[in-house]
Amino acid sequence: xxxxxxxxxxxxxxxxxxxxxxxxxxxxxxxxxxxxxxxxxxxxxxxxxxxxxxxxxxxxxxxxxxxxxxxxxxxxxxxxxxxxxxxxxxxxxxxxxxxxxxxxxxxxxxxxxxxxxxxxxxxxxxxxxxxxxxxxxxxxxxxxxxxxxxxxxxxxxxxxxxxxxxxxxxxxxxxxxxxxxxxxxxxxxxxxxxxxxxxxxxxxxxxxxxxxxxxxxxxxxxxxxxxxxxxxxxxxxxxxxxxxxxxxxxxxxxxxxxxxxxxxxxxxxxxxxxxxxxxxxxxxxxxxxxxxxxxxxxxxxxxxxxxxxxxxxxxxxxxxxxxxxxxxxxxxxxxxxxxxxxxxxxxxxxxxxxx
Amino acid sequence: xxxxxxxxxxxxxxxxxxxxxxxxxxxxxxxxxxxxxxxxxxxxxxxxxxxxxxxxxxxxxxxxxxxxxxxxxxxxxxxxxxxxxxxxxxxxxxxxxxxxxxxxxxxxxxxxxxxxxxxxxxxxxxxxxxxxxxxxxxxxxxxxxxxxxxxxxxxxxxxxxxxxxxxxxxxxxxxxxxxxxxxxxxxxxxxxxxxxxxxxxxxxxxxxxxxxxxxxxxxxxxxxxxxxxxxxxxxxxxxxxxxxxxxxxxxxxxxxxxxxxxxxxxxxxxxxxxxxxxxxxxxxxxxxxxxxxxxxxxxxxxxxxxxxxxxxxxxxxxxxxxxxxxxxxxxxxxxxxxxxxxxxxxxxxxxxxxxxxxxxxxxxxxxxxxxxxxxxxxxxxxxxxxxxxxxxxxxxxxxxxxxxxxxxxxxxxx
Numbered sequence: 035x036x037x038x039x040x041x042x043x044x045x046x047x048x049x050x051x052x053x054x055x056x057x058x059x060x061x062x063x064x065x066x067x068x069x070x071x072x073x074x075x076x077x078x079x080x081x082x083x084x085x086x087x088x089x090x091x092x093x094x095x096x097x098x099x100x101x102x103x104x105x106x107x108x109x110x111x112x113x114x115x116x117x118x119x120x121x122x123x124x125x126x127x128x129x130x131x132x133x134x135x136x137x138x139x140x141x142x143x144x145x146x147x148x149x150x151x152x153x154x155x156x157x158x159x160x161x162x163x164x165x166x167x168x169x170x171x172x173x174x175x176x177x178x179x180x181x182x183x184x185x186x187x188x189x190x191x192x193x194x195x196x197x198x199x200x201x202x203x204x205x206x207x208x209x210x211x212x213x214x215x216x217x218x219x220x221x222x223x224x225x226x227x228x229x230x231x232x233x234x235x236x237x238x239x240x241x242x243x244x245x246x247x248x249x250x251x252x253x254x255x256x257x258x259x260x261x262x263x264x265x266x267x268x269x270x271x272x273x274x275x276x277x278x279x280x281x282x283x284x285x286x287x288x289x290x291x292x293x294x295x296x297x298x299x300x301x302x303x304x305x306x307x308x309x310x311x312x313x314x315x316x317x318x319x320x321x322x323x324x325x326x327x328x329x330x331x332x333x334x335x336x337x338x339x340x341x342x343x344x345x346x347x348x349x350x351x352x353x354x355x356x357x358x359x360x361x362x363x364x365x366x367x368x369x370x371x372x373x374x375x376x377x378x379x380x381x382x383x384x385x386x387x388x389x
Numbered sequence: 390x391x392x393x394x395x396x397x398x399x400x401x402x403x404x405x406x407x408x409x410x411x412x413x414x415x416x417x418x419x420x421x422x423x424x425x426x427x428x429x430x431x432x433x434x435x436x437x438x439x440x441x442x443x444x445x446x447x448x449x450x451x452x453x454x455x456x457x458x459x460x461x462x463x464x465x466x467x468x469x470x471x472x473x474x475x476x477x478x479x480x481x482x483x484x485x486x487x488x489x490x491x492x493x494x495x496x497x498x499x500x501x502x503x504x505x506x507x508x509x510x511x512x513x514x515x516x517x518x519x520x521x522x523x524x525x526x527x528x529x530x531x532x533x534x535x536x537x538x539x540x541x542x543x544x545x546x547x548x549x550x551x552x553x554x555x556x557x558x559x560x561x562x563x564x565x566x567x568x569x570x571x572x573x574x575x576x577x578x579x580x581x582x583x584x585x586x587x588x589x590x591x592x593x594x595x596x597x598x599x600x601x602x603x604x605x606x607x608x609x610x611x612x613x614x615x616x617x618x619x620x621x622x623x624x625x626x627x628x629x630x631x632x633x634x635x636x637x638x639x640x641x642x643x644x645x646x647x648x649x650x651x652x653x654x655x656x657x658x659x660x661x662x663x664x665x666x667x668x669x670x671x672x673x674x675x676x677x678x679x680x681x682x683x684x685x686x687x688x689x690x691x692x693x694x695x696x697x698x699x700x701x702x703x704x705x706x707x708x709x710x711x712x713x714x715x716x717x718x719x720x721x722x723x724x725x726x727x728x729x730x731x732x733x734x735x736x737x738x739x740x741x742x743x744x745x746x747x748x749x750x751x752x753x754x755x756x757x758x759x760x761x762x763x764x765x766x767x768x769x770x771x772x773x774x775x776x777x778x779x780x781x782x783x784x785x786x787x788x789x790x791x792x793x794x795x796x797x798x799x800x801x802x803x
Contacts, residue, residue, distance in 0.1 A: 095759060099753055
C-alpha cells in the first residue's frame, strides 16, 4: 500500500478485485444503481469493471458478438469468480449491454444453476424528462428498497437513507474538487480515473479524497484532451493517450467526471429518484442535443485543445452523437475527432492528431 | 424472383401500392404523416385517422430494391454510422435522398411526426436525428423492463396480460399513451375517440384470431401448403394496416386460401423431406433464398416469426382500451428477443410445427442467440447460425448457402 493519499487511492483502484470486506458485498453494474441505498443497507457497493486483453470466450458464449466488450468481460469475470465474494448483484439499465448482462445472468441462473452466478436484480431507472417517468422510477426504487432489506436483513429507515445520501453527495463534492485538480494538471487522467473508481466504503473514500486535497501533487504537462464517446472502466486507453503526450483533462462518461455531475441535494428517497432519472447526460441514455451541449460546455471548462470521441465496437450510441458534438465544439474553436469501432482497452492513435 | 403463390399476397401487394400512392398524395396536400416504429402503438394513429408509415416496412422495401447500400452511404456522408442499427436507420437515409425519382415507390414522403420507443442505445439517436429536421417532431416513448416474468407469455397475453407484463410497466405505458394522445390532438387537430379505439382493437383481435387459425393450420399440415415467402406478404402487409376492416378481411382471405390448399392436398414442395424454421428478421434483399433449398434438399421453410407473432403476440382482450393497448406494446420486443420468453416460445413453435431444423439469423447486435439456440438444441432440434444483417447486403457471405446446405445434409436430412 502506498503512503501518499494519491498512492493509496490508486492502490484501492488497482486492487479493486477480488473484494475483501467483512460485511455484505453487493456487486453492481452501471452508474444508474443508487449506491446510496446499498450503503444505507449496510453493504459495500462494488462497481464491476472488465479487464481488457484477456480471454472473454466464456462471456461471449452467452452474450454473443454484438455486445460491448466491457460487459462481455464482466460476465467472463463473474463466471470465473474474479470479483471475489459478491453476495448479490444489482444491474442497472444504463445501456443495452448492461441490460443484456442482466438477462444473461437471470437466464443462466434458471437453466445452468451450476455456474454459481449470484442472484441478480435489475434496477430499471428510466430517463426521459417526464413526471410519468419519475413516477415509474419511484416505484422501482421502492421495490429496490424492499429487495435490499430482504437481502441484508437491514431496515432502510428514512434516517439511514438520509445519512447515506449525505455521504455520497459529499463524495460527489469531493470528486468535483478532483476534477478541478485535473484542470490544473495536478492529476493526470489515469490518476483521476483511479481516484474516482477506488473501491472502499464511502466514508473512507471521502477521507482519502480530503487527504488528497491537502497533499502535495506534481504538475503535469501535455496537450489537453477531453474524452467523449464510450465509457472507460479501465485506464488502458487513457494510458495510451497520455503516453503519446496528451493529458486527459476531462470526460463525459460515468467512470469519470460525469459521476459527480449531479447531486441528490436533499436527504429523501424522492430526491434520490430524481437525481438518478436526471443524471447524465450519458451517451446511451441522453438525447443528441443534450450530449452536444454538455460535451461542448465541459470541454470549454476543461480548457481542452482537442476532443476525442473514442467509441468501442458495439457501443452504438456515441457515433450518432458525434456530428452534433463536433458542430457544437466548432463554435468554440475546439477541434474534434471520432475514433470509432475500437477494440476494448485499445485506441488506434493513427486516428488522433498528435501535436 | 419467386412468383407469388397466393392470391392474398398479390392482393395485399396491390393494396399496399395503392395505399402508398394515396399516402404520398395526402402528405403532399399537407396532411399530417407519421413514421412509426414497428413495435409502437400504431392503433392510436389508426383511431385518430392519422396516416402512418412503419419504419421497418419502408426499410424492407429499400432493401428489396437493393438500395440499402446507397442509403447507408447517405448516412455516412452526413457523419452518421452506417454499420449499426441499419434496419432502423435506412428510412432516415431516405430523407437525405438527393434524387427522389430514383427512390423505391416514388420515395418516402416526409413525415411530420416520428414515434419510437427508447429501446437499445442507438435507436433513440436515430429518432433524434429525425427530430432535428425542419418540420418533424420526435415523440419518444419510454420502454421499461421487468425483473421476474412468468415463462408462458403466449398463454397469458390474450387475457392475463397484467400478470405477464406487470403493473408498473403497464401503468407507465398507459401514461405514455395519454401523453401521446394529447400531443397528437394538439399538433394535428385530429380527434381521439375511445369508441373508435375500441373498434380498432376489436378488429386487431379478429385479425389476430384469423392469423392464429392460419398458423395452426400450417403447423399441422405436412407437406407444407406454402413457404414463408408466401405467408410473409399475406400476413405482414395486413399487419401494417391492422385495425381496418380491409386488414381483418385480408387475414381471413389468407386463411381461407391456405385452408383451400390444405384441402386440395397442395404442397409447396412435393418432395418435402425437411421442415425448417427461420428465426430472425426477413432476409429482405434475397427472398428467393428461402426457396433455393427445396429442390436441392427437399427443405421447406415453414415457419417465420411474422405469422407466428401475428398469431400469439397481438391478441389482447380487456375492458379498458388504453390499458389493453398498452399490454400489446409494453413488452412486445421481449416476446421475440428476451429470455426466457423468446427461447421458450421458439421451442413451443418448433414443436408445434414439427420442424426438423432451425436457421437462426444472427446480426451483430446485442440481442444474442445463445439462449434460444440452447433451448432448441436441448429439445433435440439442430440449429444453424447464419451471421448476417437482414438489410445490409455487405454483411452477407457468399459461402453461406453452401455451408447451410452442407449443414442440412449433415445434421438435418436423415
